[in-house]
Amino acid sequence: xxxxxxxxxxxxxxxxxxxxxxxxxxxxxxxxxxxxxxxxxxxxxxxxxxxxxxxxxxxxxxxxxxxxxxxxxxxxxxxxxxxxxxxxxxxxxxxxxxxxxxxxxxxxxxxxxxxxxxxxxxxxxxxxxxxxxxxxxxxxxxxxxxxxxxxxxxxxxxxxxxxxxxxxxxxxxxxxxxxxxxxxxxxxxxxxxxxxxxxxxxxxxxxxxxxxxxxxxxxxxxxxxxxxxxxxxxxxxxxxxxxxxxxxxxxxxxxxxxxxxxxxxxxxxxxxxxxxxxxxxxxxxxxxxxxxxxxxxxxx
Amino acid sequence: xxxxxxxxxxxxxxxxxxxxxxxxxxxxxxxxxxxxxxxxxxxxxxxxxxxxxxxxxxxxxxxxxxxxxxxxxxxxxxxxxxxxxxxxxxxxxxxxxxxxxxxxxxxxxxxxxxxxxxxxxxxxxxxxxxxxxxxxxxxxxxxxxxxxxxxxxxxxxxxxxxxxxxxxxxxxxxxxxxxxxxxxxxxxxxxxxxxxxxxxxxxxxxxxxxxxxxxxxxxxxxxxxxxxxxxxxxxxxxxxxxxxxxxxxxxxxxxxxxxxxxxxxxxxxxxxxxxxxxxxxxxxxxxxxx
Amino acid sequence: xxxxxxxxxxxxxxxxxxxxxxxxxxxxxxxxxxxxxxxxxxxxxxxxxxxxxxxxxxxxxxxxxxxxxxxxxxxxxxxxxxxxxxxxxxxxxxxxxxxxxxxxxxxxxxxxxxxxxxxxxxxxxxxxxxxxxxxxxxxxxxxxxxxxxxxxxxxxxxxxxxxxxxxxxxxxxxxxxxxxxxxxxxxxxxxxxxxxxxxxxxxxxxxxxxxxxxxxxxxxxxxxxxxxxxxxxxxxxxxxxxxxxxxxxxxxxxxxxxxxxxxxxxxxxxxxxxxxxxxxxxxxxxxxxxxxxxxxxxxxxxxxxxxx
Ligand SMILES: Nc1ncnc2c1ncn2[C@@H]1O[C@H](COP(=O)(O)OP(=O)(O)OP(=O)(O)O)[C@@H](O)[C@H]1O
Ligand SMILES: [Mg+2]
Numbered sequence: 001x002x003x004x005x006x007x008x009x010x011x012x013x014x015x016x017x018x019x020x021x022x023x024x025x026x027x028x029x030x031x032x033x034x035x036x037x038x039x040x041x042x043x044x045x046x047x048x049x050x051x052x053x054x055x056x057x058x059x060x061x062x063x064x065x066x067x068x069x070x071x072x073x074x075x076x077x078x079x080x081x082x083x084x085x086x087x088x089x090x091x092x093x094x095x096x097x098x099x100x101x102x103x104x105x106x107x108x109x110x111x112x113x114x115x116x117x118x119x120x121x122x123x124x125x126x127x128x129x130x131x132x133x134x135x136x137x138x139x140x141x142x143x144x145x146x147x148x149x150x151x152x153x154x155x156x157x158x159x160x161x162x163x164x165x166x167x168x169x170x171x172x173x174x175x176x177x178x179x180x181x182x183x184x185x186x187x188x189x190x191x192x193x194x195x196x197x198x199x200x201x202x203x204x205x206x207x208x209x210x211x212x213x214x215x216x217x218x219x220x221x222x223x224x225x226x227x228x229x230x231x232x233x234x235x236x237x238x239x240x241x242x243x244x245x246x247x248x249x250x251x252x253x254x255x256x257x258x259x260x261x262x263x264x265x266x267x268x269x270x271x272x273x274x275x276x277x278x279x280x281x282x283x284x285x286x287x288x289x290x291x292x293x294x295x296x297x298x299x300x
Numbered sequence: 301x302x303x304x305x306x307x308x309x310x311x312x313x314x315x316x317x318x319x320x321x322x323x324x325x326x327x328x329x330x331x332x333x334x335x336x337x338x339x340x341x342x343x344x345x346x347x348x349x350x351x352x353x354x355x356x357x358x359x360x361x362x363x364x365x366x367x368x369x370x371x372x373x374x375x376x377x378x379x380x381x382x383x384x385x386x387x388x389x390x391x392x393x394x395x396x397x398x399x400x401x402x403x404x405x406x407x408x409x410x411x412x413x414x415x416x417x418x419x420x421x422x423x424x425x426x427x428x429x430x431x432x433x434x435x436x437x438x439x440x441x442x443x444x445x446x447x448x449x450x451x452x453x454x455x456x457x458x459x460x461x462x463x464x465x466x467x468x469x470x471x472x473x474x475x476x477x478x479x480x481x482x483x484x485x486x487x488x489x490x491x492x493x494x495x496x497x498x499x500x501x502x503x504x505x506x507x508x509x510x511x512x513x514x515x516x517x518x519x520x521x522x523x524x525x526x527x528x529x530x531x532x533x534x535x536x537x538x539x540x541x542x543x544x545x546x547x548x549x550x551x552x553x554x555x556x557x558x559x560x561x562x563x564x565x566x567x568x569x570x571x572x573x574x575x576x577x578x579x580x581x582x583x584x585x586x587x588x589x590x
Numbered sequence: 591x592x593x594x595x596x597x598x599x600x601x602x603x604x605x606x607x608x609x610x611x612x613x614x615x616x617x618x619x620x621x622x623x624x625x626x627x628x629x630x631x632x633x634x635x636x637x638x639x640x641x642x643x644x645x646x647x648x649x650x651x652x653x654x655x656x657x658x659x660x661x662x663x664x665x666x667x668x669x670x671x672x673x674x675x676x677x678x679x680x681x682x683x684x685x686x687x688x689x690x691x692x693x694x695x696x697x698x699x700x701x702x703x704x705x706x707x708x709x710x711x712x713x714x715x716x717x718x719x720x721x722x723x724x725x726x727x728x729x730x731x732x733x734x735x736x737x738x739x740x741x742x743x744x745x746x747x748x749x750x751x752x753x754x755x756x757x758x759x760x761x762x763x764x765x766x767x768x769x770x771x772x773x774x775x776x777x778x779x780x781x782x783x784x785x786x787x788x789x790x791x792x793x794x795x796x797x798x799x800x801x802x803x804x805x806x807x808x809x810x811x812x813x814x815x816x817x818x819x820x821x822x823x824x825x826x827x828x829x830x831x832x833x834x835x836x837x838x839x840x841x842x843x844x845x846x847x848x849x850x851x852x853x854x855x856x857x858x859x860x861x862x863x864x865x866x867x868x869x870x871x872x873x874x875x876x877x878x879x880x881x882x883x884x885x886x887x888x889x890x891x892x893x894x895x896x897x898x
Contacts, residue, residue: 105786107690128316134789144780148802158788161798162319206784213788319791326793330688333680334697337767340760341704344715351718399611406608416612419619425814425878426622427821429848430871433855437625437868457618464615490604518708521823521848525855545710549824552714560718567711578706582699 053078053217053247054099059113061091061098063106068094071113072273074266076217081239081248083262083279085255087294090268092251093141096219099249100136101129117217134158137210141222143202145209147195151186154194154205158213172212179245180208181238200231207238211246218242220250224257236261255295259283267291345571352568355561361569365531365547371558375566377533381448381542382573384535385527386517388452393459394509400460401467401505402493417468424461431457432522440526448534448541451527458519459512466508470501507584514577518570520545544570626875630868632861641869647834647850649859654866656873658836662751662844663877666826667819669755669840670762674819675812677759678766682811685767686774687796698771705764713828716757721748721829724756729841743839749831752840757825762815769814773807774800813885820878823848847874 054076062068068091076082076099084092097103098111101122114121122132145154155173159166166172173190177183182204186197197205203223210218220239224232239248239261252258258265259279266276267288275282275291286292359374366373400420404413435454440446474497482492498505520543523529528540529550535541544566551563634641637654644655681701685694725748736742777800785795801808831843832853847870858864 100787102783102787105783128320130319130789130791131316132789133787138783138787140780140783140787142780144778144784146781146784146799146802148805157785157798161785161788161790161794163794164315209784209788319794323791323793326796327688330680330684333677334684337677337681337704337763338697338700341700343719344707344711345703347715347719348711396611396614399608400615403608403612406605408605409609412609412612416615419616422879422882423615423619423622425817425821425882426619427823427848427874427878429821429823429851430622430626430875433629433851433868433871434622434625436855437629438621457622460615460618488598489601493604514706518706518710520708520710521852524852528856545708545824548714549710549828552710552717552828563714567714570708571711574708575703575706578702582702 050078050080052076053118054249055114055116055119056095056099057114057116059095059098059111059115061094061103061109061111061113064108064110068271069098069268070271072268072271073113074273074276076247076249077264078247079243079245080263081243081250081261083258083265084249084251084268085253085258085265085294086268088253091271092268093221095268096138096221096249096251099217099219100133100138102133102138104129130162134162134213135215136217136219137213137215139203139206139210139218139220139223142226143199143206145194145197145202145205147193149194150191151194151197151205152190155208155212157209166212176208176212177205179211179242180204181234181241182208198231200227200234203227203231203235204238207235211242215246217247217249220248222251222253225253232257255283267294269294348564348567348571351561351564353565355565356568360562360565364533368556373562375542375544375547375562375569377530378542378544378547378566379569379573380533380535381527381530382517382544382570384541385448385451385455385523385543386513388448388537389455389459389516390509390513392453392456393463393512397460397463397512398467398505398509400464401469402471402498404464404468405471417465420461420464423457424465427521428454428458428519429521429524432525435522435526443538445538446526446528446540447538448527449537451523451541451543452537454522454526455516455519458522459516462512462515463508466511467501467505470504470508471497473504474500503584507581510577510581510584514574514581517577518545518574520549544573623875626868626871630865630872633865633869634872636862637866637869641866642873645836649854649863649866652860652862654862654869656847656870658834659845659847659850659870660873660877661836662754662830662846663820663848663874665751665844666754666758666830666846667816669751670758670819671812671816673756673759674763674766674815678763678811678815679770679808681763681767682770682774683796685771687792687800698768701764701767704760705768709761709822710824710828712757712761713825716753716825716829717749720757721753724748724753733841740838741840744837744841746841747831747843749829750839750841750843751830751837754826754830754844754846755840757829758819758822761822761825762819765818766811766815769811770804770808773804773811776807777803809885809888813882816881816885817878820881821848821874823852827852847871847877 052075056072056074056076059072060067060070072095084095086092094103099115103109103111111123114123116122117127117132117136120126146157149157152173153160155176156166156169159172174183174187177186182201185201186192186205189196194202194205203226207218207223224235227235236257239250242248250258250261262279264277265279265282267274267282269290275286275288282291283295286295359372361374361379362376363372363374364377365375400416404417407413432454434457435450439450439453478500479492479497482496483489487496523543523546527543527546529546530540530542532542548563548566548570551559551566554560633654637644641654642656642660644653645657646653646655647658648654681697685697689697725746729742729746729748732742733746781799781803782795785799790798826846827849830846830849832845832849833843834845834850835842837844851867851870851874855864855867858867
């Protein structure tokens, strides 16, 4: 196998950065630059330098005494798409749910380690999880619009539920729906029930709902797995567009999807981060045999 | 189930703080409501035990009541009467309720099934005193005689919807793969029902029957003008018969302290009987769903 | 699935048995309605609307008006719901949303016990514990605070509308709690997660997504509780005070439809009297059915007019 040093090095540095988040927010070139494209990458490398939005640092998480994730460390680069792949049950959902502290709403969930958002630990106590979740939005595997609310109220749910109202509700609704590429389809039936949309539309409504509170980061846990190929293509396109303004972490089972939408990919296996690096590199020249086995379909 | 155990962190904005306070107030209110709900349970069961236990002895459980003015005496006749009435009620309600439940679960005639289900639900909402009047006009007026039979019939009417709906529920829980497998082997439907479905739902059906029994055993209103009550130990279905709830009621509204004490003891016996039935039914169903 | 020719006979017979049993349920309900109507026919046709609006209940003069009893039934039931709905739904929220599953199980078992206690035992407790408690400690205090209000006028007797309503509340709480708990548990976790992910507090999640989602089921729970309150006989008979009158005061003694029937049915000395008591039964059954149907329509209206 072609030993590509970069991804492995990335992983080592990211892991080694435990407790030294200052280093990770510093200028990046010497840090291994996981976001950098390979020379043969189809996309040209982005000129504008992008910072590190989140750092997952020695994260261990699980349920009760059962550790699902063990000592996972990786950075999430600002305004890029980071894909998390791995076989079923390896802890992908657990990982992303730790990023907005949704993990801990499950009884007996436990978590240790740090997750930095803009250099500050979200578990550190300066940020209420209630506020954190507005900055780090989430889209779930199964579209879950609120059936008792109208389409419009669904988009505004993040405001309504928390007892606030946006300064310009109509503008917020239109903007969020446009960004979720749903405006044209629903602009005439904003008063229709949220449950009346098709699966793909409902998922985009959920994306609009998450975008309406203007999060910095959007977590997507297998957002397309309940959708048909056309709706999936729609959402992938949308993810591409959104990445210019929002940092996205997407969990996917579908390796083609990871390859299509993401700049960086993390491969999780049995709760451990096996490999993390630029997507193109990881898929063409995986450095770990387990990654290779997985992406070539030998297991999982 | 989701339980939020997010730790309370120092809130930043006043807006966030007031939201957190509202959340806390809500949480406290909910917990307070649980305490308020459980308080009467403790109070009632506590009083029944404290006031009932002193008068409770073997003699009380087995002997017949003494005439007014004489102390002592027991409720043996009423205990037997209650068992007699409740079993009699089952004897009528089970042969109708169980097949009716199987019919509801079979979905073979959805329209009629819907009607039957609606009727069962309405029937379970009919006030029990009205059921008593029904049994009175049907079985007391024509014979010009209060009777155990009329009492058992009234209890059966009350038990019927419970039995039918529980049976429907537990039969529906039998995996369809099981019935389909048996049907695919060429077994006729009725055999599949009798030999595959009912045995596997049997425990649940039994639990429903026991629950119906203990509900019937606790009913008072429908017995007032059917079984009527009696001072003696009777077993004839055509005679009035005593029942624990009736004795309890009559003693409670009587002016005699001794009878009040006996009412509490009767309450302890009745509560034990009814709650035991309930616990048995509950244990049976939880085991089954595991 | 096809029936095999050699077994279809047995199958048909079997199915016919089941249908017959189903029809048995329908027959019983029809029988209840029919017998009650025919028994009460005389009183209802003679009294007409006056039977419902009449204030007097005089068996000797054969003057029968159901209004005071109907009033007592409605007032005590309304009072019971006023107390039981917040407490019952609150407890259900505790069990499905807040408590750990172990605590929720324990509370659930206790609530089920409360539901299983026979109503005559509630009555006994109401008569000998609750009524004296209210008479000696609660009612005087309330009168000291709000003495001018007609709602609390009259001597503190311990028995009356208020006591009956409170006792009924205790009796219907387990019904409302148990059904609401199931309804709340049926709300998918994905709904809660969606709200949490938007930065809602647990309270906001419950108020904003769980309750709306469960609304029709919760109304159903309340309706079931109402049905039990309206038809409850023994406990109310023991603490209502048995005075055939209408009073605005919660401390005043009154009567309910079921209590009149329970107290007088076996003493009915004439066919007219019996018929009038059956008429009360019709009013009671009618009230129960009408309120049930109304609540069902309400639920449906909410569902159609609203979103889901
Ligand atoms: N609520 C829970 N309680 C206990 N264990 C859980 C819970 N949720 C998940 N797990 C366990 O944690 C492990 C990781 O689960 P997770 O959902 O993170 O996997 P995943 O990678 O997202 O899988 P999938 O691709 O199937 O969604 C699994 O072994 C699972 O059994
Ligand atoms: Mg997952």
